[in-house]
Amino acid sequence: MFSNHKYIAFETIVRREIRRFTRIWLQTLVPPAITIGLYFVIFGNLVGSRIGEMGGFQYMEFIVPGLIMMAVIQNSYSNVVSSFFSHKFQHSVEELLVSPVPNYIILSGFIVGGMARGLAVGTIVTVISLFFADLEIQNLFITVTVVLLTSIVFSLAGFINALFANSFDDISIIPTFVLAPLIYLGGVFYSVELLPPFWKFISALNPIFYMVNTFRYGILGASDVDVTWAFFILCVFIVILFTSCIFLLRRGTGLRT
């Protein structure tokens, strides 16, 4: 009918997603800013001054990249899982399913929505961090790319969670029992150099560990991981998750009876 139909549909979904999280900014933008601000005060300032150095940097400098990344991960995930599940719950997802919007456009729209929130909160947290530490980004390209790719990965993961979820419990189980441990053990607060060999090995299996450390490399110029390898892992995750989402959408899992 209209040649740029797909683009218009995509833009419509993205607009709707951004409108949602900005409308409820008190639930979506403020809490993460406060929580992470508190981390800066407590761990960075108060405790950090006693810790001294970590991985060759002031403790405050060390945790800032980790905490920014944590905000991006949690908020990308949470935006997609809450928004998509709430469309399922209210049946407004049927508007999309009945319309001629292709699955990959639906998925891309929600991912970009998740990225928008992840990056918005990430930016807020970065601005707050400037009150606590002087950051000089060492490699802008790596910093930006790794944040974008990470945000895509967790938006996709949130989408899968929402597809399978049948209740509001189901959308908090994964963030609490899977995502939180992976983040906290993903090298946000410490360098793996401190860990005994066994735990070093376990950390190496945690994808978040690579994302956090690559981001830290971009900002501080030093990290625990090989950056090329980290980008490879990120891309593999994106391909696997995207394909799975498309497969599930096509099958109608959790959407069509």
Added chain:
Amino acid sequence: MTLAISIQNLAKTYANGFEALKGISLEVQEGDFFALLGPNGAGKSTTIGVISTLVNKTSGSVEVFGKNVDTHVYETKLDFGVVPQEVNFSLFEKVRDIVMTQAGYYGLPRKLAEQRCEKYLRKLGLWEKRDERSRTLSGGMKRRLMIARALVHEPKLLILDEPTAGVDIELRRSMWEFLTEINNSGTTIILTTHYLEEAEQLCRNIAIIDAGKIVENTSMRKLLNELDSQVYILETTSRIPSGFDLELDNASLEIVDEHCIEVTVSGGLSINEVFALFSKADIKIDSMRNKTNRLEQLFLSKLESND
């Protein structure tokens, strides 16, 4: 003449093993105003669900304007709009945003979307409510919002699942008028309903579905002709003499007890003629009521003939 919808041997068994559709076939001509009538649980919404891809069919095929919905997903979806039985828009969004978003899903450029949005919100009496959150709308307004939403891409086929359930009489009348107007301007309409009167008012053709099977598929006119026999129950103040008979071709009666009699009238016979015969026989009638409503009667006769 093109078919707006052609359904062949459509069957649906839900995941729990329930057979909601047992192989139905149905054709709706382009331009028709078609009713799908049936009791609760008959399979009306399931049928609409399959057409609109919300329900995965078990077997059979569905074509919209000659194109298979499985192989021509994109084109077929542009051609129809659906008004579902239950509210399915986000309750946190504004009326205008809901319609505009739908327009976006169908690829309408912004300017056109705004025009259409205003046009249909006005037509459905919701323009004043455009900046309200949808949860503040009344039940009837919510239904009209779903109609406006379904029309924003101006589909050739409009499918409505019980559009007038829970809508007051006045509003129902104005909805009927609106739908007739849309149909007159060329849009094919299919609607499901529990009310024979609604189908009678609006529709030219009708299918009756019960327990996942089509039990009748005919024109409204033919169906109503079939339906013209009525059963009345008369209570009398005076005793009915045993062996009393009306001796009329188109009326038969059954004496229930000495003060109650059942009269079946058909073939355009006026109930007045029946009354005249009663008074001739000096039987005073105390009260009269219809034994069954027509819909019930219709279902019974259809189901009997199908068993």
